[in-house]
Amino acid sequence: MIVAENLTKRYGERAALDNVSFEVKPGLVTGFLGPNGAGKSTTMRLIVGLDRATSGDVTVNGKHYSQHRAPLREVGVLLDAKAVHRGRSAFDHLLAMGATHGIGKKRVEEVIALTGLESVAKKRVGGFSLGMGQRLGIAAALLGDPDTLILDEPVNGLDPEGVVWVRNLARHLAREGRTVFLSSHLMSEMAQTADHIIVLGRGKVIADEPVQTILARAKGDGVRVRTPQASQLAPLLTQPEVTVTGTAADLLEVHGLASSRIGEIAASAGVVLHELTPLDGSLEDAYMALTADDVEYRTTSAAPEAIA
Amino acid sequence: MTTATTTTEPTGPATPAGVPARSHATLSRLTFGGILRSEWIKIRSLRSTFWCYLFIVIINVGFAALASWLVGAGRGRGPGSALSTAGGPAEAIGIITAGLTLSVLISAVLGALMITGEYGTGMIKSTLTADPRRFGAVFGKVLVFGISSFVIGLVSLVVAALVATPGLNHNNVSFDWSDGQFWLALIGGAGYIALVGLISFGLGAIIRSTAGGIAAGIGLVFILPIIGTIFSALTSVAWITNLIAFLPSNAGGKIYAYGAGTSSVKDGLITLDATQGLLVLLAWAVVLLAIATVTIKRRDA
Numbered sequence: 163m164i165v166a167e168n169l170t171k172r173y174g175e176r177a178a179l180d181n182v183s184f185e186v187k188p189g190l191v192t193g194f195l196g197p198n199g200a201g202k203s204t205t206m207r208l209i210v211g212l213d214r215a216t217s218g219d220v221t222v223n224g225k226h227y228s229q230h231r232a233p234l235r236e237v238g239v240l241l242d243a244k245a246v247h248r249g250r251s252a253f254d255h256l257l258a259m260g261a262t263h264g265i266g267k268k269r270v271e272e273v274i275a276l277t278g279l280e281s282v283a284k285k286r287v288g289g290f291s292l293g294m295g296q297r298l299g300i301a302a303a304l305l306g307d308p309d310t311l312i313l314d315e316p317v318n319g320l321d322p323e324g325v326v327w328v329r330n331l332a333r334h335l336a337r338e339g340r341t342v343f344l345s346s347h348l349m350s351e352m353a354q355t356a357d358h359i360i361v362l363g364r365g366k367v368i369a370d371e372p373v374q375t376i377l378a379r380a381k382g383d384g385v386r387v388r389t390p391q392a393s394q395l396a397p398l399l400t401q402p403e404v405t406v407t408g409t410a411a412d413l414l415e416v417h418g419l420a421s422s423r424i425g426e427i428a429a430s431a432g433v434v435l436h437e438l439t440p441l442d443g444s445l446e447d448a449y450m451a452l453t454a455d456d457v458e459y460r461t462t463s464a465a466p467e468a469i470a
Numbered sequence: 471m472t473t474a475t476t477t478t479e480p481t482g483p484a485t486p487a488g489v490p491a492r493s494h495a496t497l498s499r500l501t502f503g504g505i506l507r508s509e510w511i512k513i514r515s516l517r518s519t520f521w522c523y524l525f526i527v528i529i530n531v532g533f534a535a536l537a538s539w540l541v542g543a544g545r546g547r548g549p550g551s552a553l554s555t556a557g558g559p560a561e562a563i564g565i566i567t568a569g570l571t572l573s574v575l576i577s578a579v580l581g582a583l584m585i586t587g588e589y590g591t592g593m594i595k596s597t598l599t600a601d602p603r604r605f606g607a608v609f610g611k612v613l614v615f616g617i618s619s620f621v622i623g624l625v626s627l628v629v630a631a632l633v634a635t636p637g638l639n640h641n642n643v644s645f646d647w648s649d650g651q652f653w654l655a656l657i658g659g660a661g662y663i664a665l666v667g668l669i670s671f672g673l674g675a676i677i678r679s680t681a682g683g684i685a686a687g688i689g690l691v692f693i694l695p696i697i698g699t700i701f702s703a704l705t706s707v708a709w710i711t712n713l714i715a716f717l718p719s720n721a722g723g724k725i726y727a728y729g730a731g732t733s734s735v736k737d738g739l740i741t742l743d744a745t746q747g748l749l750v751l752l753a754w755a756v757v758l759l760a761i762a763t764v765t766i767k768r769r770d771a
Binding site: 207210211212213214227228231232233234235237239241242244245246247248249250251254255257258259260261262263264265302 | 497498499500501504505507508509511512515516517518587588591592593595596598599600601602603768770771
């Protein structure tokens, strides 16, 4: 259980975090979502005491991180893949980390096996790819077998297989009753992994709700219709509360009418349909809409798809 | 890099090996002994440490060996020479510690690297999440590094003495292994190496950049005395000369000299003895490490 109360972090004039409050509950995967620069990493650093909050407070299981007798057993954290000395081997890094808490070679070998690093464990970290660095960071987070896991952009740089692996791992750890808090700037990734989502934009919490709620709201009522007789079909569909937009010569996007009804109308008019697709892929759009005013680095003219 | 070969296996993370049964009663926790073990693993698992220590040994041993043979030639010592009196332990120590001026620079570089290497690579974040109160992490690092450098320094100087013995004998310079003063000078030399390393560690922790830390360490130990000496020679102002006496290199020079003499203030010029030299050097290290600890504790990592 992570509890943040009115967290504020200022760097000079700029507030990286502005009065942020939330709870991350055990037994769930909580996604921490927001554009780059929204303050996700800052929040995570504040939780484990690497940075000091300008004001406000954050506790893990009722105590400040630094007050725990065995911090690594309480919280496992992946802040970024670069929190490792490049000149040291992965094995020695984990051994040194574990030694502080009396965690021995056996557990180090376990987490190396768990993260699939056996073949490179004795190699110097300087030669690691981004994906291998991420795996090592996750191994370090798991080292103390902690109740709470904080993973900042854990799928960054991982291959598709690794992405699936992290997703399964996070869900598995949450099922065991642990608190799992992971950040991403990708809504699609979070939608598949998280049970609950906290959206941060420009240092403020702009949404804090179960993923189903966000999904339900995001679900569009649009239907894509592809037909060579578009000009014939369009007037048949047009009625109050329904909008029909032609996006190409043979393509219509219909809002306010179920796909089944469109199919029936087309059939009765003898219109040939090549495609009839309900559009529910607007999850990213919902997220974009949520954070639209809070993106720090905006591209001026790119299509939304390019940013997503 | 091929990660794909090994990624298939852990895809199902429900392996009991990954998350073994948890029993909090038997779980270990953060201890200072653990921190010391951790820092020892860190110091022995880096190539930079190994190379720096190796250079310190090579320089100390090599210079002593070289100087032990050259001393006769350089000083006209030998049969028939006007200076043919035999040398004593003071001269022997001077030859055995001939490499210290240079090897101590390596120690300064290593000292800065010990902490700026962690900041530069981001390792410091791992170190400080393992010990979020930070004091133990800093103190553990200082202790492990200080002791390692002292041991390396002492071993290198003992080996230097052994290697120099044939040359010293040849040139009629004698010393006695059972002489307590002789050992005190060797221990002083080892302490000088260790303390300069820690002074540089303190500077590195405050500055946080490798280049800056090394520059500051070398500047304080090597460059500043040279600049001071130039000004002192040009101006003959007493306070500049006195200031130089309190620089780490000059104070340190007192603790590895054989029977370094007595302290005095003559014509307004201060001379330190061995004990005072040690205290001055310790003061440099303690003050800088105290500032370093406070900054590490207070600053965002």
